[in-house]
Amino acid sequence: MPFIPHTADDIREMLATIGVPDVEALFDEIPQALRSDALASIPPALTEMEVGRLMSERAARDGRPLNFIGAGAYEHHVPAAVWAIVTRGEFYSAYTPYQAEASQGTLQLLYEFQSMMTSLTGMQVSNASLYDGASAVAEACLMAVRANRRSKSARILLPAALNPTYREVLAAIAGNQDLRFETLPYDARGGCTTAASLEKYRGEDITAMVIQQPNFFGTLEEVDALTDFAHTAGMLVIAVVNPTSLALLKPPGEWGVKGVDIVCGEGQPLGIPLSSGGPYFGFMTTRMEHVRQMPGRIVGRTVDLDGKPGYTLTLQAREQHIRRSKATSNICTNQGLLVTAGTIYMALLGAQGLASVAASCMERSAQLVDALTRIPGVRLAFDRPRFHEAVLLLDRPVAPVLEALAARGIVGGYDLATHYPALGPALLTCATETRAPAEIDAYARALGEVLKSAAAA
Amino acid sequence: MSKVPAELRFLKSHEWARLEADGTVTVGISDHAQQALGDLVFVEVPEPGRRVVAGEACAVVESVKAASDVYSPVNGEIVAGNAALGGQPELINQEPYGSGWIMRVRPEDKSQFAAMLDAKAYEAALAAETH
Numbered sequence: 207m208p209f210i211p212h213t214a215d216d217i218r219e220m221l222a223t224i225g226v227p228d229v230e231a232l233f234d235e236i237p238q239a240l241r242s243d244a245l246a247s248i249p250p251a252l253t254e255m256e257v258g259r260l261m262s263e264r265a266a267r268d269g270r271p272l273n274f275i276g277a278g279a280y281e282h283h284v285p286a287a288v289w290a291i292v293t294r295g296e297f298y299s300a301y302t303p304y305q306a307e308a309s310q311g312t313l314q315l316l317y318e319f320q321s322m323m324t325s326l327t328g329m330q331v332s333n334a335s336l337y338d339g340a341s342a343v344a345e346a347c348l349m350a351v352r353a354n355r356r357s358k359s360a361r362i363l364l365p366a367a368l369n370p371t372y373r374e375v376l377a378a379i380a381g382n383q384d385l386r387f388e389t390l391p392y393d394a395r396g397g398c399t400t401a402a403s404l405e406k407y408r409g410e411d412i413t414a415m416v417i418q419q420p421n422f423f424g425t426l427e428e429v430d431a432l433t434d435f436a437h438t439a440g441m442l443v444i445a446v447v448n449p450t451s452l453a454l455l456k457p458p459g460e461w462g463v464k465g466v467d468i469v470c471g472e473g474q475p476l477g478i479p480l481s482s483g484g485p486y487f488g489f490m491t492t493r494m495e496h497v498r499q500m501p502g503r504i505v506g507r508t509v510d511l512d513g514k515p516g517y518t519l520t521l522q523a524r525e526q527h528i529r530r531s532k533a534t535s536n537i538c539t540n541q542g543l544l545v546t547a548g549t550i551y552m553a554l555l556g557a558q559g560l561a562s563v564a565a566s567c568m569e570r571s572a573q574l575v576d577a578l579t580r581i582p583g584v585r586l587a588f589d590r591p592r593f594h595e596a597v598l599l600l601d602r603p604v605a606p607v608l609e610a611l612a613a614r615g616i617v618g619g620y621d622l623a624t625h626y627p628a629l630g631p632a633l634l635t636c637a638t639e640t641r642a643p644a645e646i647d648a649y650a651r652a653l654g655e656v657l658k659s660a661a662a663a
Numbered sequence: 664m665s666k667v668p669a670e671l672r673f674l675k676s677h678e679w680a681r682l683e684a685d686g687t688v689t690v691g692i693s694d695h696a697q698q699a700l701g702d703l704v705f706v707e708v709p710e711p712g713r714r715v716v717a718g719e720a721c722a723v724v725e726s727v728k729a730a731s732d733v734y735s736p737v738n739g740e741i742v743a744g745n746a747a748l749g750g751q752p753e754l755i756n757q758e759p760y761g762s763g764w765i766m767r768v769r770p771e772d773k774s775q776f777a778a779m780l781d782a783k784a785y786e787a788a789l790a791a792e793t794h
Contacts (some may be wrong), residue, residue, distance in 0.1 A: 355710050498705060498725070523704075523730040532732065 230330045245480040248282030269615060272645055274574070276595045276636030277422070277620040278339065278369050279486070280475045281627065282450070282563065283556050283640050284547075288477045292547045299542055312542070313517035316505040319549040326452045326552075327445075327469040328459025331493035333502035334540040338474025339446070340375035343368075343416065345501045345535055346470045347380050347445045349492075350414035351532070353467070353499040354442045357413040360385045363546065365399040367421035370625040377614050379537070390415075397425040397588025397597060408439060417466070418446040419455065423634065424595025425572075425588055426455070442467040446604030449489070450475040450567065451593045453560035466493045466538075468500075477551025478544055487541035487548060498524055500536030515530050566639035567594035570646065574637040577650035583657050587632060595636040597622065597629065610656040616649055664696040667677040667786050668760055671735070672779035675788050679760060680736045682776055685769070687742055692724060692733060692755060695789055700726040708744030709766055712769040715741060717775050722765050724755065736779055737770040 217229065226232060250262070273281050291297065296311055320332035338344045344541060364373060364387050370474040376387065388407075393400045396423075398421065415436040419427050425551045429445075436443045437634075445458035459465040474486035491499050498521065506520035526533035552560065571594040578584050583601035600607060604621040611618040619635030626632060637646060671679045677696035688757045694778050697703070705725040715721050720732035721741065748754060755763035770776055780788065 496706070523725045523728065528728070529730050532730075 232455070246558065268448070271612065271615050272636050272641075273480075273551075273617045274619050274637060274641070274649060275617050276424075276638075277485070277634055278371065278448070278472060279480055280448075280594075280636065280638055281480055281640050282475055282477075282638055284477050284479060284551065287554060288430045288547055288550050288648045291550050292543065297543075297546045302555075303513070307516075310517055313505050313519070315546055316503075316540070316542075317507055317517050318553070319545050320505060321395065322549065322552050323449075323489050323491050326449060326456030326457065327447065327491045329469055330459075330494045331497050331500070331504070332489065332491040332561045333500055333504050335473065335545045336470075336488035336490055336502055336544075337537075337541060338484060338486045338488045339470070339474070340369075340372045340488075341379065341537070342355040342470035342472070342490050343372045343444070344376045344379035345488075346446075346468045346490060347376060347385060347416070348443045349468060349499050349501060349534070351385060354413045354440075355494045356440055357411055359411040359413055361410075361412050361544070362387050363388045363390050363407065363412060363415040363441070364388070365392065365416065365418060365421060365427075366626075367397065367399060367423055367427075368416060368418045369422045372446070388412075390434065391424070392421070392580055393590075394657070395588065396590040397421070397423045398427045398590050399432060399433040401428065404432070404435050404439075405416065407521065410439075412436075412439060412441045414442040414444055414467075416446060417442045417461075420448060420451060420595070424592045424594065424636070426591045427471055429456070429458070429461045433464070433466055437462065437464055445469045445471075446594065447471045448475060448562050449473060450560065453557065453564040454568070455593075460658060463491075467496060472540075473544065473548050476548035478547055485541060485544060487544040497521065497570060499534060501533075503540050542561040549618055563639050564593075567591075567637070570594070570639060570641050570643075571596065573643060574635065574646050574649070577646055578635070579651060581650065581654045581657060584653070587629065594597055598635060599629070600631040600633060600657075602631060603655075604633050606660070607653070607656055608633075611649075611652055614652045614656075616652050620650065664691065665696075665785070666760070667693070667782045667789070669727055669782045671760065672776060672781060673785035673788075674734065674736050674779060675785075676734055676756040678736055679736060680776060680779060682773070684772075687767045687769050688737055688739070688776055689764050690733070690736065691759055693785070694759045696724075696731075697756050697759045700724060701728055701732065702726055703755050705730075706745075706748040706752045706755065706765065708746070708748060709741045711743055715739060715768065722764075724752075733765055735766075735768055735777050737739050737768055737775040738772060739768045742769050743767040751768045766768055778782070 267328050271392050295663055316334045319403050323332040347362050366389050369534055390399050390403050417429055418657050419429055421427055445466040458469045462544045470490040473489045478486050503519055504521050505517055508518055510517055524534045524574045526536045575596045579586050587597035587599045622629055622634055623630040671681055673679050677692050677693045679691050683689055703724055703726050707723040715735040716738045719735050721735045722733035724731055733763045745764050
């Protein structure tokens with residue numbers, strides 16, 4: 207069914223009414239030089255059957271490798287019920303509906319999502335989600351500049367151990383809005399950002415500091431010390447967190463003496479399958495005192511005239527359809543369908559289930575590190591506690607080793623050479639609850655053979 | 664019909680201002696503006712010590728249907744924001760020219776205050792807006 211309600215007759219009639227010869231004439235104020243005709247690199251249309259065949263062939267070429275790569279997106283078991291429920295007609299929409307209050311079920315689900323996220327992060331209020339983790343961090347930085355009214359500098363401290371793709375998105379989104387980012391080094395032994403590295407900023411006007419927990423290396427940061435230092439210096443604190451890890455770790459709302467000001471991150475670990483980088487969803491929570499600076503939609507619970515509970519979009523006056531260019535953000539919507547999956551995932555697992563997923567991740571990751579560091583030429587880069595990822599240092603360049611592993615059906619991890627050349631040959635590797643002990647052994651055997659054969663060659 | 668006190672000065676963007684005995688200028692939004700916004704639910708007042716220029720957005724008034732900026736009529740330094748509005752934004756609806764004041768500015772140059780609309784000119788501007 208086409209979703210275009212007007213017929214050719216309707217169009218003719220409308221054009222006749224306003225005295226325009228054809229639809230093309232409606233665009234005549236756009237100069238020819240700015241118009242594109244056919245899109246040269248888009249191939250001709252294929253039928254559904256042809257697309258299906260093409261995709262099956264390409265998927266077969268990828269095979270089903272054993273995955274030990276994380277680096278921001280994580281393979282978790284998604285109970286079959288999650289997507290069976292999400293794809294029911296009542297939920298199957300990508301968007302917050304217009305006339306939102308007519309869709310009480312969708313609003314109730316978003317309200318439940320917000321309640322779960324505030325509880326997981328230890329904060330007071332959540333929005334209905336953002337595009338993804340990277341854009342959520344960018345929005346959090348812009349929000350901090352609005353919310354920290356004592357600071358005039360719009361300077362923000364970013365750890366070098368913050369996910370490098372987040373830093374690139376930050377530069378793209380916030381870099382043109384007069385924000386200035388300064389990089390905090392990581393400790394060469396611990397792989398974490400130390401409070402000592404902050405000393406040089408004492409007494410300066412800094413708007414906010416970002417802390418990622420666990421950081422990109424999988425290392426746990428000294429979040430209490432960092433948070434307290436930042437607060438004492440008049441900065442706001444933005445926590446970037448993995449939601450799965452929060453089932454075990456202290457929630458950012460309890461970091462340090464006061465807790466952080468804004469929490470954000472990537473929601474993909476909560477029931478969203480890995481899919482070439484997306485679509486995923488971002489989340490953001492904060493304290494009530496900052497709620498009017500928070501971007502995105504917020505669903506509230508209220509009662510109707512008869513006293514019956516109902517759900518409604520709230521605090522909309524700060525949003526773009528009302529405040530236009532002065533809105534808290536003009537690039538935010540929510541990821542309705544993926545948040546639906548995330549909410550159902552959390553509801554099915556419950557607090558205990560999520561904690562047991564997080565514990566299994568830590569256990570399997572520790573087993574992986576044990577098994578791999580027994581191989582000659584492989585050692586652990588950092589000695590601080592970790593969640594489910596670790597940086598391993600190899601005695602030779604990583605890329606050829608990963609290629610040899612891929613030929614054996616194993617995706618061994620993420621090569622840090624591009625973003626962290628100072629580490630030398632370094633491999634970021636991950637095991638979640640989905641990696642069975644036998645699979646970890648298979649990886650260790652394969653890596654041992656690859657390193658031995660290359661050494662012999 | 665909204666009230667336009669004769670002793671105050673105004674901007675076309677619906678701020679009012681009063682020159683106090685201590686040389687500071689008190690700023691609020693007009694009765695017309697509060698009527699147009701409807702019930703106010705939140706007011707963000709500026710921090711004392713902030714330097715502002717005439718025409719700069721210094722405060723935000725938010726009602727259930729809109730959030731609008733409040734502009735400084737003069738160059739100068741903010742000396743006070745009305746802290747009572749934090750808990751009682753409705754003061755602006757109840758007494759826009761009294762307890763609903765928003766901020767006090769120490770002007771660099773009083774001629775900017777003198778150049779504001781007088782009550783008669785503001786009434787004329789309101790009349791022009793509604794026709």
